[in-house]
Amino acid sequence: MTRGGVTGEPALGPPPLRLLVPAVVAGVFVALPLLGLVLRSPWERMPTLLADAAVREALWLSVLTATVATAVCVVLGLPLAWTLARTEHRGRSVVRGLVAIPLVMPPVVAGVALLAAFGRTGLAGAYLLDAGVTVPFTTVAVVLAHTFVALPFFVLSAEGALRSASSEYDAVAATLGADRWTTFRRVTLPMVLPGLAAGMLLAWARSLGEFGATVTFAGNYPGTTQTMPLLIYSVLQDDPPAAYALSLLLVGASVLVLVLLRDRWLGQVRAR
Amino acid sequence: MTTHRTSAGHDTGGGLHARVRVERPGHVLDVTLDAGPGEVLAVVGPNGSGKTTLLRCLAGLQRLHGGRLTWGDRVWEDPGSRVRVTAAERQVGLVPQDLRLFPHLTALDNVAFGPRCRGERPAAARRRAREWLEVLGVGELSGRRPDQLSGGQAQRVAIARALAAEPSLLLLDEPLAALDPGVAMTLRLELARHLAAYDGVTLLVTHDAVDALTLAHRVVVLDEGRVVQDGAPAEVARRPATEHVARLVGLNVLRGRSRGTLVTLPGEAVLATATEHDGPVVVTFPPTAVTVALEPSAGSARNQWPGRIVSVAPHGLAVRVHLDAAGGVLADVTAESAGRLGLTPGREVWAAVKATETTVRAESFGTMPTHRPPLP
Numbered sequence: 292m293t294r295g296g297v298t299g300e301p302a303l304g305p306p307p308l309r310l311l312v313p314a315v316v317a318g319v320f321v322a323l324p325l326l327g328l329v330l331r332s333p334w335e336r337m338p339t340l341l342a343d344a345a346v347r348e349a350l351w352l353s354v355l356t357a358t359v360a361t362a363v364c365v366v367l368g369l370p371l372a373w374t375l376a377r378t379e380h381r382g383r384s385v386v387r388g389l390v391a392i393p394l395v396m397p398p399v400v401a402g403v404a405l406l407a408a409f410g411r412t413g414l415a416g417a418y419l420l421d422a423g424v425t426v427p428f429t430t431v432a433v434v435l436a437h438t439f440v441a442l443p444f445f446v447l448s449a450e451g452a453l454r455s456a457s458s459e460y461d462a463v464a465a466t467l468g469a470d471r472w473t474t475f476r477r478v479t480l481p482m483v484l485p486g487l488a489a490g491m492l493l494a495w496a497r498s499l500g501e502f503g504a505t506v507t508f509a510g511n512y513p514g515t516t517q518t519m520p521l522l523i524y525s526v527l528q529d530d531p532p533a534a535y536a537l538s539l540l541l542v543g544a545s546v547l548v549l550v551l552l553r554d555r556w557l558g559q560v561r562a563r
Numbered sequence: 564m565t566t567h568r569t570s571a572g573h574d575t576g577g578g579l580h581a582r583v584r585v586e587r588p589g590h591v592l593d594v595t596l597d598a599g600p601g602e603v604l605a606v607v608g609p610n611g612s613g614k615t616t617l618l619r620c621l622a623g624l625q626r627l628h629g630g631r632l633t634w635g636d637r638v639w640e641d642p643g644s645r646v647r648v649t650a651a652e653r654q655v656g657l658v659p660q661d662l663r664l665f666p667h668l669t670a671l672d673n674v675a676f677g678p679r680c681r682g683e684r685p686a687a688a689r690r691r692a693r694e695w696l697e698v699l700g701v702g703e704l705s706g707r708r709p710d711q712l713s714g715g716q717a718q719r720v721a722i723a724r725a726l727a728a729e730p731s732l733l734l735l736d737e738p739l740a741a742l743d744p745g746v747a748m749t750l751r752l753e754l755a756r757h758l759a760a761y762d763g764v765t766l767l768v769t770h771d772a773v774d775a776l777t778l779a780h781r782v783v784v785l786d787e788g789r790v791v792q793d794g795a796p797a798e799v800a801r802r803p804a805t806e807h808v809a810r811l812v813g814l815n816v817l818r819g820r821s822r823g824t825l826v827t828l829p830g831e832a833v834l835a836t837a838t839e840h841d842g843p844v845v846v847t848f849p850p851t852a853v854t855v856a857l858e859p860s861a862g863s864a865r866n867q868w869p870g871r872i873v874s875v876a877p878h879g880l881a882v883r884v885h886l887d888a889a890g891g892v893l894a895d896v897t898a899e900s901a902g903r904l905g906l907t908p909g910r911e912v913w914a915a916v917k918a919t920e921t922t923v924r925a926e927s928f929g930t931m932p933t934h935r936p937p938l939p
Contacts, residue, residue, distance in 0.1 A: 459663050462624045465650035466657040467728045468680035477676070481667040 328542065332535040340536055348514050349522040350544065356430065356518060357498035360437035364445040364494045367438075369487070372449035373475065377458060387450075394443045401439055402507025409435065409508075432509035433516050437501050441494035448493060452486025453479065492552060499545055577635020578602070579732060579764050583620045584629030585613075592616050592788040593630075598781075603758050603765040605775035605796070608785030609807045614768045615660075617785070618734045621766065622657045623650030634731055651680070656730030660737045662721040664709035670696060670720045671705035677728025695723040700753065715746035722754070726761070733758075733765045739774060754778060772812040776800060784808050802922060803847065814847045815892055826923065829890030832868040834916065836923045844923050852920035853894035855884055857904055859913045867915045868892075872908050875901065882906070888914045 340346050375387055393401055409416040409426040419426060426432050456479060464474040502520040509516040511525065519541045527534035578599040585592040592613040598604055606614050619625035621632065623639070626647070632640040639648045656677075664673050674692035679685065696702045699719040709717055718738060725733060738754065739747040755778050758765050769775055775782050775796055782799040784792035784807075792804035803809040809816045819828040821840035827833055834846060859867050870888025877883070882901040884894045892914055896906070906912065 457663075459659065459661070460665060462619075462622075462650070463657060463659065463663045464665075464676070464680075465624070466622050466653075466655050466730075467677035467724070468651050468654075469676070470649075470651050473680060478665055482665070 325542070328535055328539050331532070332539045333532045334536075336533065337536055337540075340533060340540070345513055345517075345522065346537065346540075349517050349519045350540070352430070352433070352514075352516075353499055353518040353520075353541070354544070356433045356437055357495050359434050360441055360498045361445075361491050361495045363434065363438045364442050365487070365491060368442050368446045368490075368494075369449055372446045372453055373479070375446070376450045376453035377461070390446050391443050393440050394447075398440060398501065398503025399507050402436060402504040402509075405432075405436060405439060405504065405508040427508060428510040428512065428516060430509075430515050433505055433518065436504040436508045437498035440501055440504055441497045444493040444497050445490040448490035449483070449487055452483040452490070455486070456482040488552070492549070495548070496545060499541070577633075577637070579621070580631075580633045581621060582630035583617060583627055583632065585616055585620060585625065586628045587616075590788055592620075594785065594788070594790050595630075596783065596790070596793075598764040598766070600764060601762050602781065603767060603779045605779035605782045606766055606768045606785060607770070607772075607775055607782060607808060607811060608805075611787075612785040613788045614785055615736060618657070618736055618766060618768060621732060622655045622734055623648065623653050624657075654729070654731045656725030656728055656733045658718075658721045658725045658733075658735045658738055660740065662709075662717055664712075664717055664721055664724070666709050668708070669705065670701065670707050670709070670712065673709070673720060674724045674727045677724060681728065692723075692727055695727040696720070698726075698757070699723040713746075714742050715750060718742060718750060722757070726757070731763045733761060733763055735765065735767045737768055737770060740770060751777060770811070772800070776812070806845070809847050813893070814849055815853070817846045817889055817892070819844055819846060821923065828868075830868070830870075830888065832889035833865055834889075834921065835865040835918050836921055837918055838923055840923055840925055842925060844925055846921050846923050848916055848921040850878075850883060850893040850895040851881075852917050853892060854915045855886070855894050855896050855900075855904065855906065856913045856915065860915065866918055867913050869911065869913055872906060872910045872912060874908055875906055886912065886914050892916075 371386075371390065375383060375390075396404075406413060406416075406427060408414050409419065409432070411417070411420050411425070411427065416426060426435065460478050460482065461471075461474050464478045465471075469477065500520060501518070502524065505516065505518060506521055506524075511517050511521045513522075517525075519537065523534050523537045523541070526537060579597065581594070581596040583592060583594045583596070590611070590613070594613065594617055596604070596617075606617065608614055616625060620627055620640075627640050627642050629642060631638070631643070634653070637648075638646050639653055640646065664670075665676065668676065671689060671692050674695050675685075675688040678688035678691050683691065693702065693705060696705050696719075699722055701716055701719045701723070704712060704716055704720070707716075709720070712720060718741075722735075722738065725735075739751055742750065751774065758778060767774065767778060769778075779796055782792070782794060782796050783790055784799065784804055786805050786807065792799055792808070799808060800812040800814075803812060803814065806816050817828050817834075819826040819834070821827075821836070821842065821844040823841070824836050824839050825833060826836055826840075826844055826846060828846070836846070859869075868888040870886040870892070873885040873887055875882060875884050877898075878895060880898075881895040882898050884896060884901070884906055886892045886894060894914055896904075900906075904912075
């Protein structure tokens with residue numbers, strides 16, 4: 292019995308080829324484009340690109356809007372997730388379905404829908420215009436677009452985290468005299484915090500890569516709405532090598548954030 | 564250790580008056596229960612008899628469909644007049660079976676949680692929490708998180724947490740079931756002391772006859788959602804109303820058919836009894852009333868049954884012998900005689916029962932489940 296363990300041979304025998312071969316193909320398929328970016332990028336132009344004002348603006352705007360959108364997702368999405376996980380009402384499955392729609396919606400359609408709601412003649416946009424507020428084609432529009440597409444990622448993963456933190460803890464807290472808000476603040480929230488980190492990461496990553504809804508609803512204005520994906524697309528038209536380098540830069544930035552967060556948060560999760 | 568405080572904040576006057584009705588698909592819980600301050604009630608019954616549902620109703624974690632719940636002259640719940648006091652406002656301490664210590668808080672902060680919610684300042688709440696951890700004998704573990712506590716330690720912290728909130732009603736759901744026998748025994752003794760010092764009402768759900776007999780003033784027997792017996796522990800142990808409780812307290816339970824004072828048991832065994840019955844009966848007697856011999860004793864052949872030893876195991880200071888006589892009988896003999904007679908599994912022996920130690924009841928014993936498979 293231990294002999295198999297020593298040689299590393301799986302106890303149930305080697306994995307079947309018809310599973311192993313597609314698995315290898317999948318791995319190569321994911322790795323190849325990344326490899327292409329790394330090998331085709333003009334590395335020597337990286338310093339000049341990084342010094343370029345338009346690039347720095349776009350990078351900053353991307354990080355800023357993704358972070359703000361993630362914060363909005365938490366502030367609005369966490370209460371929504373709690374409502375879905377902890378209350379019983381008939382409309383719950385309807386709300387859950389509604390929240391999930393942006394997941395399956397083409398981003399361009401999401402942008403069009405946002406125009407229909409917040410555009411100058413939109414449902415809410417008309418009133419906003421009367422109040423002197425214009426949303427479309429501003430940085431606020433970028434954040435709205437990002438929030439719209441990223442919210443389901445956060446809400447669904449937060450709801451999962453809330454469900455796995457059993458409501459029996461809420462019950463015990465109630466017998467100890469805690470009202471529901473106190474229970475949420477002092478019991479539920481600390482327990483689900485590691486789970487929320489995963490949802491925030493998903494929302495942030497989705498937001499960082501957002502293109503379709505942004506370009507439709509917010510436009511492509513350098514300095515106010517041109518995020519990295521939009522800049523990369525623009526540059527690709529007449530200077531593909533520069534687009535490679537910028538793409539690599541964006542991948543690098545998101546991987547960097549991932550690694551930093553992993554050490555900070557996921558490290559704590561593992562320590563628990 | 565008589566440091567238990569009786570606080571000004573909690574109301575021990577009045578006691579509990581509960582008529583609880585909950586309807587679920589397939590079963591109904593319909594229970595009436597009264598308990599005065601300082602009283603400890605053990606709630607026993609088979610799985611699915613409604614014990615935990617009853618606790619949840621009293622705690623305010625499950626809505627009543629009918630009945631009325633009052634503490635003293637305060638109405639906790641009355642579905643008829645749409646009155647309901649939430650769990651947070653009832654001052655009920657709950658120790659659920661799986662404890663549910665808050666995993667992100669230290670033992671100290673777990674115990675301080677209740678006082679904090681009742682409005683005490685953090686420092687005062689922690690001071691009180693420390694006192695309760697000391698009372699439960701786990702003061703030195705105050706800085707640990709629940710996953711760093713053993714089962715017994717966690718149980719003590721959970722009890723401390725419930726008591727620190729100064730409940731009027733303390734609900735313990737099988738507090739000793741998950742513990743090693745040695746740990747359970749120690750904690751049982753301490754729990755008896757804490758409950759004696761506690762001036763509220765305690766309800767203790769248990770599957771262990773020893774808990775019911777040593778900790779409780781009264782035993783409430785539930786069966787299929789109803790109270791089938793409510794009495795002093797000794798009385799319930801002597802004359803259990805259900806087969807479940809009879810087995811729980813370790814009595815032999817045999818079914819037979821009685822004609823006059825003669826009961827015919829499975830395997831042609833005959834039992835002469837002191838009381839007259841006609842028809843199907845259930846006979847109970849303690850294992851200590853059974854003697855085991857290698858040969859039938861001279862004289863009356865009644866109340867002596869041949870059988871084979873199925874198993875032999877230590878039981879307290881005695882040795883418990885399981886025989887297949889009369890459909891299955893437990894006998895407690897001294898270790899000395901077990902050795903002298905050579906009582907080992909497979910051995911053919913004779914079991915004798917003193918008629919005066921048996922209790923015979925008509926099969927109306929009523930609430931016995933009819934779907935139970937025949938005894939081996």
